[in-house]
Amino acid sequence: MALVLPVAAVGGEVLRVLTWPGYADPDLVKVFEQRTGAKVEVTFIDSDDTLWQRINGNQSQDFDVFAVNTAELQRYIANALVVPIDTAQVPNLAKQLPRFRNLNGIPGIVKDGKVYAVPYTFAEMGxxxxxxxxxxxxxxxxxxxxxxxxxxxxxxxxxxxxxxxxxxxxxxxxxxxxxxxxxxxxxxxxxxxxxxxxxxxxxxxxxxxxxxxxxxxxxxxxxxxxxxxxxxxxxxxxxxxIPQEGALAWLDCWVITRGAKNKGLAAAWIDYFLEPEPSNALVKRQGLANTVAAAPNMRPQDRLKWxxxxxxxxxxxxxxxxxxxxxxxxxxxxx
Incomplete structure (x- = not known):
């Protein structure tokens, strides 16, 4: 499937990504670079505290897009470090499972009617x-x-x-x-x-x-x-x-920083990682669930508590x- 980018995204640009190990493997990044002509610089973090330091340290000017869980996301929104996402630039949202398409049903993603994050991967605590x-x-x-x-x-x-x-x-x-x-x-x-x-x-x-x-x-x-x-x-x-009370679960999402140099390119990155190949890599390589296919260890009636x-x-x-x-x-x- 061809990746359609906004006019503002041209070859030679650099997309600065801050994320967790296993979320942006080199072979997947290479495909995105080949499609867009952009260069991707990936920086990995290993804790929520480090993530906060890297984004907040220079008021989000050092990165364009990053992955964060919905609970942590709230302080980034409160401190105006992230910006709303134009969902029209993320057409693969339509391919997500119903529980993830209903963004209003996930605490912390929508604020004042604006979408601040796109669900990417999750793990339930069973x-x-x-x-x-x-x-x-x-x-x-x-x-x-x-x-x-x-x-x-x-x-x-x-x-x-x-x-x-x-x-x-x-x-x-x-x-x-x-x-x-x-x-x-x-x-x-x-x-x-x-x-x-x-x-x-x-x-x-x-x-x-x-x-x-x-x-x-x-x-x-x-x-x-x-x-x-x-x-x-x-x-x-x-x-x-999965316990009948509902399993506690963290949900990691892609978000766009206030300091993003090309928000259209950042949105294209988010859209690409909702495609089958990157999504399936989460399951096969990391043992994590994605948001486009049913998790193999969950039943339709199983409840999650984000x-x-x-x-x-x-x-x-x-x-x-x-x-x-x-x-x-x-x-x-x-x-």
Whole structure:
């Protein structure tokens, strides 16, 4: 399929891309360069903090387009570091799955009627279980607290996500915004979860090693299908389940900076990465889901709960550190 660019996009231009490893592989970038005559300079980042520093450091003047999750996106919009996207310049939006075509239905993408981001890839935080120890797929996140799995649950070491998980297990309608009265209950819930834990991980590869070596029964998969793919490749007999409450999920989107030199060229980049070849590369190479084809490990009825900004990331981090240290609730909640 030919890539149609606006008149302003001519050969010899440079497109400056800031993104995550696996999102802009050299062979895919080369195709875009051949089609447009533009040169693409890709810079990779490895954390949300680094992404913020690179974009905010020079008021978004150093890059044209970057990838960011919907929760993080909000501070870029608030600080006028990104600009609305002309969706007419991204015709492949029409090829996305219904849940991604409905941009108004995804928190944080549309503001004041303007579209600030185009969904690209996502990972849901499902439950991975050892088929030899758990015969039936767990249907609820309550399984993480099941006393039958005491000392057999492998958890993600992430303050924000774990407080959201606890609030979700308590049926909080908005687990991203804890009210003052809800903190004690959430803390007690996480202390209960800590007692079920066999250990905590930060990176996908680390979780595979711990799962195999310590013979975990259940894993809260912060990296979702990516971890499932790694565990299966390691020869572990595992299953995967999306909890009935809905799986927490991060959604990475392409956005255009305020400092973009050629916004039409940036839009063309976004449109290209919604084509089948780049989209399928996410699945085959990274174990991630794309937005144009159904994820292989999800059923139509499975629900996702997109991450949103939380009420206080610093407070969640402080209390989580105390919970990990083994403190009682009264000490965890102390000023």
């Amino acid at each position: 439950l991975i279980y050892d088929r030899q120890q758990i015969k039936e797929p767990p249907v609820s996140i309550q399984a993480l607290w099941d006393p039958r799995y005491r000392g057999k649950v492998l958890l993600y070491n992430g303050a924000s996500h774990n407080f959201t998980l606890a609030a979700q297990s308590l049926k909080d309608p908005n687990p991203f915004q804890l009210k003052e009265s809800e903190w004690p209950t959430a803390v007690n819930r996480l202390i209960e979860l800590r007692r079920n834990a066999m250990g905590f991980y930060s990176q996908p590869e680390e979780s595979v090693d711990l799962f195999k070596r310590k013979q975990a029964a259940l894993l809260f998969a912060n990296y979702g299908s990516q971890q499932l793919q790694l565990l299966k490749a390691a020869g572990v007999d595992v299953g995967y389940a 991450l949103e900004p939380v009420e206080s990331a610093p407070r969640r981090s402080l209390l989580w550190e105390r919970i990990l240290a083994g403190d009682r609730a009264s000490k965890v909640l102390a000023p």
